[in-house]
Amino acid sequence: xxxxxxxxxxxxxxxxxxxxHVVKDFTLxxxxxxxxxxxxxxxxxxxxxxxxxNRMVELVPGARVSGEILLDGENIYDKDVDETEIRLRxxxxxxxxxxxxxxxxENVAYGLKVRGITEEKKLRLLVEESLKKVGLWEEVRDRxxxxxxxxxxxxxxxxxxxxxxxxxxxxxxMDEPCSSLDPIATAKIEDLLFELKKDYTIVIVTHNLQQxxxxxxxxxxxxxxKLIEHxxxxxxxxxxxxxxxQDYITGRFG
Amino acid sequence: xxxxxxxxxxxxILTFPPASVSILAVFFIFIxxxxxxxxxxSKISPFNFFFNSTWRPTATxxxxxxxxxxxxxxxxxxxxxxxxxxxxxxxxxxxxxIANPKIKExxxxxxxxxxxxxxxxxxxxxxxxxxxxxxxxxGLPTGETALxxxxxLSIMILPTILSLSEEAISSVPVEYKEASLAIGxxxxxxIRSVTIPAAASGITAAIIxxxxxAFGETIAVMMVTGGAPIIPTSIFSPVRTMTQTIAAEMGEAxxxxxxxxxxxALGIVLFTVxxxxxxxxxxxxxxxxx
Amino acid sequence: xxxxxxxxxxxxxxxxxxxxxxxxxxxxxxxxxxxKGASIISWDFLTKPPTSGMTAGGIFPAIVGTLLLVTLxxxxxxxxxxxxxxxxxxxxxxxxxxxxxxELAVYSLNGVPSIVFGLFGMAFFVKFLGFGTSLLSAxxxLSLMILPTIVATSVExxxxxxxxxxxxxxxxxxxxGQTIVRVVLPAAFPGIITGAMLGVGRxxxxxxxxxxxxxxxxxxxxxTSIFDPVMALPFHLFVxxxxxxxxxxxxxxxxxxxxxxxxxxxxxxxxxxxxxxRYRRKRKW
Numbered sequence: 001x002x003x004x005x006x007x008x009x010x011x012x013x014x015x016x017x018x019x020x021h022v023v024k025d026f027t028l029x030x031x032x033x034x035x036x037x038x039x040x041x042x043x044x045x046x047x048x049x050x051x052x053x054n055r056m057v058e059l060v061p062g063a064r065v066s067g068e069i070l071l072d073g074e075n076i077y078d079k080d081v082d083e084t085e086i087r088l089r090x091x092x093x094x095x096x097x098x099x100x101x102x103x104x105x106e107n108v109a110y111g112l113k114v115r116g117i118t119e120e121k122k123l124r125l126l127v128e129e130s131l132k133k134v135g136l137w138e139e140v141r142d143r144x145x146x147x148x149x150x151x152x153x154x155x156x157x158x159x160x161x162x163x164x165x166x167x168x169x170x171x172x173x174m175d176e177p178c179s180s181l182d183p184i185a186t187a188k189i190e191d192l193l194f195e196l197k198k199d200y201t202i203v204i205v206t207h208n209l210q211q212x213x214x215x216x217x218x219x220x221x222x223x224x225x226k227l228i229e230h231x232x233x234x235x236x237x238x239x240x241x242x243x244x245x246q247d248y249i250t251g252r253f254g
Numbered sequence: 255x256x257x258x259x260x261x262x263x264x265x266x267i268l269t270f271p272p273a274s275v276s277i278l279a280v281f282f283i284f285i286x287x288x289x290x291x292x293x294x295x296s297k298i299s300p301f302n303f304f305f306n307s308t309w310r311p312t313a314t315x316x317x318x319x320x321x322x323x324x325x326x327x328x329x330x331x332x333x334x335x336x337x338x339x340x341x342x343x344x345x346x347x348x349x350x351x352i353a354n355p356k357i358k359e360x361x362x363x364x365x366x367x368x369x370x371x372x373x374x375x376x377x378x379x380x381x382x383x384x385x386x387x388x389x390x391x392x393g394l395p396t397g398e399t400a401l402x403x404x405x406x407l408s409i410m411i412l413p414t415i416l417s418l419s420e421e422a423i424s425s426v427p428v429e430y431k432e433a434s435l436a437i438g439x440x441x442x443x444x445i446r447s448v449t450i451p452a453a454a455s456g457i458t459a460a461i462i463x464x465x466x467x468a469f470g471e472t473i474a475v476m477m478v479t480g481g482a483p484i485i486p487t488s489i490f491s492p493v494r495t496m497t498q499t500i501a502a503e504m505g506e507a508x509x510x511x512x513x514x515x516x517x518x519a520l521g522i523v524l525f526t527v528x529x530x531x532x533x534x535x536x537x538x539x540x541x542x543x544x
Numbered sequence: 545x546x547x548x549x550x551x552x553x554x555x556x557x558x559x560x561x562x563x564x565x566x567x568x569x570x571x572x573x574x575x576x577x578x579x580k581g582a583s584i585i586s587w588d589f590l591t592k593p594p595t596s597g598m599t600a601g602g603i604f605p606a607i608v609g610t611l612l613l614v615t616l617x618x619x620x621x622x623x624x625x626x627x628x629x630x631x632x633x634x635x636x637x638x639x640x641x642x643x644x645x646x647e648l649a650v651y652s653l654n655g656v657p658s659i660v661f662g663l664f665g666m667a668f669f670v671k672f673l674g675f676g677t678s679l680l681s682a683x684x685x686l687s688l689m690i691l692p693t694i695v696a697t698s699v700e701x702x703x704x705x706x707x708x709x710x711x712x713x714x715x716x717x718x719x720x721g722q723t724i725v726r727v728v729l730p731a732a733f734p735g736i737i738t739g740a741m742l743g744v745g746r747x748x749x750x751x752x753x754x755x756x757x758x759x760x761x762x763x764x765x766x767x768t769s770i771f772d773p774v775m776a777l778p779f780h781l782f783v784x785x786x787x788x789x790x791x792x793x794x795x796x797x798x799x800x801x802x803x804x805x806x807x808x809x810x811x812x813x814x815x816x817x818x819x820x821x822r823y824r825r826k827r828k829w
Binding site: 367412413445470473 | 556561623645646649652661664692742752782805806814
Binding site: 054056059061084085086087088091092094096098099100101102110111113114115160163164167 | 637706708709711712713714715716717718719722726727730731
């Protein structure tokens with residue numbers, strides 16, 4: 001079904017929060033340099049699934065993970081794998097834009113500095129490059145030292161994407177990145193996604209079906225913690241095989 | 255990889271010892287104050303200490319009864335509460351419920367700043383202004399009385415009671431008040447029958463913390479109460495509190511003497527009373543019904 | 545209905561009167577000390593030592609002493625208190641027994657009367673550790689006294705930093721330590737500073753804890769090491785006002801000292817409060 005190279009793959013992934021079994025036996029292949037959308041009703045475990053992909057789920061007290069997640073064939077949950085290393089390779093963009101209360105420049109440079117890059121020239125270059133990639137450079141080039149909190153919501157979200165891009169990740173996880181944005185800002189982010197997939201593997205969680213249909217190459221439908229159906233986006237939306245998928249896509253519940 | 259893991263743990267390991275300092279401090283205070291105070295009871299009986307009504311540490315034979323000192327502390331503290339609780343509570347109602355937002359913010363800021371005034375300044379003001387005032391007003395031989403101490407303390411703990419009560423009152427959910435207003439109760443009625451009862455535990459905590467501060471205060475009372483270790487017969491008697499006894503006599507007490515032990519024993523009483531008051535207040539603050 | 549309205553009006557007025565009395569008593573106190581003390585304060589008063597058996601001269605050594613005491617106290621208790629807060633907020637689960645114990649200890653410490661800190665300081669720092677009646681003993685005692693304030697305000701400041709900042713940082717591959725140092729602490733900085741200032745203000749004004757641990761009424765010259773005793777403003781005022789044999793003669797110096805102490809402490813308190821209010825209003829998260 002999937003022809004391009006597999007970048008990220010989950011095998012029998014299970015996640016529990018205490019006694020709550022949130023993600024159940026999830027097996028999914030995520031192809032390289034494509035956009036994979038994860039859709040499903042709220043509370044179905046999509047965000048948890050996404051957060052297990054870069055081990056952010058471990059931050060929740062009482063969270064437990066079993067199964068495997070292979071990044072280029074290597075299990076990221078192996079004992080001797082450092083989660084900070086994984087998070088450098090797998091970036092994340094959150095539901096609400098969450099720039100640090102620092103300057104625009106400092107926000108983008110943050111991940112680089114954390115990695116130990118201190119050379120001013122190099123930092124400047126990489127910051128500029130990242131801001132250009134998200135189309136924010138022209139808007140902010142004169143006020144790089146102003147607080148990031150002064151930007152509009154849409155700009156903030158693009159800044160957060162630039163921040164994630166700066167450390168040159170291979171995969172970018174997006175957790176409903178447009179849910180708090182207006183339609184114009186949303187359109188800009190969606191355009192950006194098309195640009196980004198040339199270089200990055202993207203997994204996007206969304207409850208906005210039109211968005212999933214517009215931007216993604218592959219779609220996974222998740223329901224009550226389980227992967228119900230997965231395939232090319234056109235197929236999922238036009239010829240869903242599963243009854244629940246069909247009901248969801250046609251808006252019978254949600 | 256090992257290197258990394260050690261690095262990651264180091265934050266936790268670094269901050270653990272400082273986090274234990276507070277526990278150690280309380281433990282050490284307990285140990286050191288008790289170890290210097292408890293030997294007293296090998297020299298005189300606890301009964302004598304707690305129930306004897308004369309404190310004459312330097313007489314022959316000396317007498318170490320804390321009754322007058324305890325009553326002194328109690329009287330001064332009670333007077334302080336008698337004045338500051340009504341003022342503080344009504345004031346808090348004003349700030350929380352009646353003042354317009356701008357004035358509210360300004361008063362709160364003022365009260366917070368005022369709560370930083372050192373106790374010695376209150377004592378000094380009491381000595382220079384209130385002592386003569388009390389003497390003249392009531393026609394007394396001296397203005398250094400329990401009442402003066404009570405007034406000084408009441409001014410001192412007022413900011414505490416004001417701001418903590420205000421916090422308690424402000425944190426009552428609006429829904430409670432709206433429910434009452436919606437059935438036609440006046441705002442005042444609502445404050446009296448809904449808001450204040452709902453904030454009762456917070457207000458009680460505020461009062462207890464104020465009480466603790468007054469009971470434990472040394473310098474301010476020391477400057478205005480006359481310092482006579484006798485059982486007070488009226489609010490116009492000069493008194494000597496437990497705190498001021500320690501402050502006044504520690505300089506002359508010989509290290510390791512009965513007197514020295516007795517002063518630490520006073521410290522034990524103060525420590526214990528305030529600990530209980532404080533824990534009580536914490537329980538009340540943590541017990542929120544909504 | 546008329547009765548209820550009258551009742552309300554009376555009630556409202558009683559609260560207005562109460563707040564007016566409360567503020568005006570303290571207001572009068574400030575006014576009194578300022579008006580009596582203002583004429584005393586001069587450059588000489590601030591920079592000269594006392595002379596002629598304390599009846600003339602200035603209060604320079606007491607000012608320096610107080611500044612030394614609070615500086616040392618905050619240098620000790622800020623790192624301790626901040627590290628405690630970091631441990632409590634960032635590195636431990638809320639339910640752990642240790643955290644509960646620390647919280648209990650902090651509350652208890654906060655309620656210990658200042659004179660008991662004095663007793664402890666004398667028994668522990670002065671006698672047991674052999675630091676003597678010194679700047680060091682007094683500062684250590686003060687630092688323990690203000691520790692609960694620092695811990696509590698730092699905890700509050702750290703908790704007010706939203707989790708999504710931490711998440712964003714961790715998601716970029718930062719370690720927990722990097723996240724705390726680079727994101728959490730800068731965001732919590734104003735709150736932490738406020739707590740430190742409140743602690744400094746309290747330490748500057750307290751008399752009872754330094755009574756037997758390090759304060760002296762008079763010394764020639766300034767302390768030359770942390771094992772020397774020091775003069776301090778609150779203690780100076782206390783002794784001048786109650787124990788000086790020639791009270792009427794030192795009266796102006798009392799007012800001057802009271803005013804200097806008051807200005808110092810209120811300034812610190814005001815700065816702390818303003819930072820907090822500003823920051824609360826400006827905060828966008």
